Amino acid sequence: MQTVEKLLLKAAFQAPGGFDLYDLHRKFRLSPAILFQTCSDFEQRNIITREGMKVSLTNYGQQWVLTNRKKIFFTSTREWTQPSGWYFDEPRDPYMPYLPKLGLIDRDHFINLLRGSD
């Protein structure tokens, strides 16, 4: 759902008697063409009615907004902002043996340790 659609439906839902489209323009600088287009789409679907500058939800529109409240009122989850799952793997028991990834092991680690002990 586009931002302009969410803003329009939120404004209509919060003002049961209707609201003035200019308020959305002034607050969010939404353009006349985009507001007109969005209103027309929702009018065709019988979700809102528009009389000049005044917009209000229809009875069906109120039900529709409630049914779709999740995508209208809540910000969608942006999964890419979350760290990957492997980051939260259970910590290993330090006394349990496990097979490490051999490719990641420094083959000279122990040799270097011995040399260091010389």
Added chain:
Amino acid sequence: MTTVTNRERIEAVLDYDTFQRALLIVEKQPWLASKNERFNELLSFCSQPEEQNLVLDIVERYTYISGLELTRSLEQIAAKITNDWKCSPHDSVVVAMDRGRHADSSAAIAWFLKPILGDLADWETNQFYKALGEAASEVADGGNIVIVDEFVGTGQTLSGALVWLADKLKSHKKTATLYVATVAAMEIAKLKDLSLTKDFFATIWLKKSIQDHYPPERIMPLESLMLGMEDRLLKKDGYMKLSKYSLGYKKSQAAYFFENGNPPNNNFPIFWWKRLADGSRRRPLTPRV
């Protein structure tokens, strides 16, 4: 947090009346919705409400030829050719009003007319030409040449084309009756000497967008207002000088757009000039090459 995209928002906050008017105009001129960002940029380009009002006045009376309207126009032209001018495929050719080698909308109109005329009579594809010179050599002596175009502005090109075609016919030692049919034309074209054509038909006649729409006392202040807006455009862009197109070519003050077409230079340059005075690019309402 609510993020409004650039596509959805306008740079300038409009006053209540201007916003209300813009909304009504989008309702009246639905093609503006598809040019939302360009329309926003045009409104933001205006520096004062008076400029916005003038721009909205002109946009409100813009003649926009959609695909559906083009169909209607082509049918009217075909009916004119067949019923009124009595041009038949046996004695007539249809030709685009073009003498150059570059792509031109007149050739598109000739092409669009093929199936419509073909539906009315037995027109063949070899009776439609894309260059005037071809018509002169192909028309039968004593026949008809129907010159077609999409738009006639001042009539200067048309007048020149008629003289040129008449000379060509002379050089071929032929006579032919010339007719002109166009989708749209400006009324100022009627002032030109078009006596070489037997009839000149346009499906839409356009007036000057300022001069022919306001009372005399308002014309000069409004033209000055428009010139003030033109001052914010680049004076010379490539080989084109803005002064040549000030208030539209030959001050023709047109407001016309053919859907998906290249708008005429008769339109006010604020609707098609590509650069602002500082040289930066702008997105005009109806871009033009």
